[in-house]
Amino acid sequence: MGTIVARKDGRFHAAVYVLTPDGGTKRKYVYGKTRDEVKAKRVELLDNNRKGVPSMSSTMQLGDYLDYWVESIVKVERAESTYAGYETVIRRFIKPHLGKRKMNALTPRDVRALIAKLRKEKTVLGEKLSDRYVQNVFEVLRSALSNACREELIGRNVARLVATPSRGETDIEPLDEEAARAFIRAIAAHWLHALWLILVTTGLRKGEALGLAWSDVDMETGLVKVRRTVQRVRGRLLFGKVKTKRSRREVYIGRVALAALAKHRQQTAERLSEPLNPAPEQPDDLIFVTSSGRVVEPRNVNTMLNRILTNAKLDHVRVHDLRHTAATLLLLDGATIREVMEQLGHASIATTANIYGHVLDAAKKRLADRMDRRATGD
Structure with a gap:
């Protein structure tokens, strides 16, 4: 005792x-x-034992604390996809460099050295880690140390004393207006015509579009409630809530996409065959399903897009670039940066401005040209 x-x-x-x-x-x-x-103090330790909670000290190794944090806190409180990402970051990129350091001996210099080493790290495919991923690793460490401060294991979060690594310039490759029109013509006969239209006209993320159910769509007004996402995590298809409060949003789709959805609903009913094989936790009224009633595999969407672009003799882009295409065309058509932020579900207007700053410049130039035509009567 x-x-x-x-x-x-x-x-x-x-x-x-x-x-x-x-x-x-x-x-x-x-x-x-x-x-x-x-x-x-003794009673507190014994109480932790009764609750099954580890009693840690500031002299423990960072690696041991990170294991505790990701398994006992992140895994319990966050989405499974978030847990999987954090666990990978900790195991592959933080513990090999800082895992043996004691919590109370960690310094800002150690964190800066970690960032420098990460910039030389390679992925499993032998590619250099992106600036964005380096920043993600840093943010995971900072979050873990913040929790250690709340648990009074350490007096300060040394990661907060280090400048956040820059994400660098965001590389986007949207379809231009002519290519977007060619793409829309190319998907007209595709069995996922409605999905492609939603992706290229609304800017929904792939997982958000695949996670749509008929109960999320008002077929009269075109209102779409974005509430869930689907993705493959460590070999499992997972349905979950959208990642942030801003991502949980409502958007509208136009009459062309509505007509495509109505046709898709009829064709889906004709195509379904027993026995159905839905994925675990899949909504009963999911929109985009195979003939067995199972959600469309997210990775297959990538393959289908590549085939469509090849057949249409268009430059190859990623599925995510259809989201960039939607945002770019909206800005060029005169939409404000805040309107695009709300449409895409970005966490802040700064994120939208950072990604589409060059598009904003082009949009402003087009507005000036438009005013010139009004002034001269051309």
Whole structure:
């Protein structure tokens, strides 16, 4: 139980066997100026044992704390896809460089050294880590250390004393207006015609579009409620909530996409065949499904797009670039940056401006040309 002992220096201490992050036990000493102070600390440790919560110290290795944090906190409180991403970042990029460092010995210099090493790291495909991924690794570390501060394991978050790594310039390759029109002509006979139209005209993310159910769409007004996403995580198809509060939004689709959806609904009913094989947790009224009633595989959408672009003799772009295409065309048509931010579900207007700054310049030039024509009567 941890007997309280008076020390020769006038203080008191007690030793208690506590749980550790790896599931074992370890003898831990607590100290205080008075017997009551030590008693309170001892009771807290014993209470942690009863709750099954590890009792950690600031001298533990960062790697051990990160394991505890990602398994006991992130895995419980965040989406499974977020947990999978954090676990990979910690295992592959943080622990190999900082895992052996003690929590209370971590310095801003260690964090800056980590960033420098990450810029030389390679992916499993042998490619250099992107600036965006380096920033993601840094943000995972900063988040973990923030939690350690809340748990009073460390007095400061040294990652907050280091400048956030730059994401660099965002490389986007949208279809231009002519190519977008050619793409729309090319998908007219495709069995996922409605999906392609929604992607290229609304800017929904692939997972958001594949996660749409008929109950999310008002077929009279065109109102679409974006509420869920679907993605493959570590071999499993997962349905979950959209990633941020801003991502949970309502958008409108035009009459062309509505007509395509109505036709898709009829064709889906004709194509379905028993027995149905929906994915786990799949909504009963999901819009985009195969003949077996299973959600369309996200990776197959990539393959289908490549085939469409090849047959149409168009430059190859990613599915995500259809989102960029929608945003670019909206801006060129006179939409404000805030309107595009709301449409795309970005967390902030700064994100939208950073990605589409060059498009904004072109849109402003077109507005000036338009005013010139009005002024001259041309």
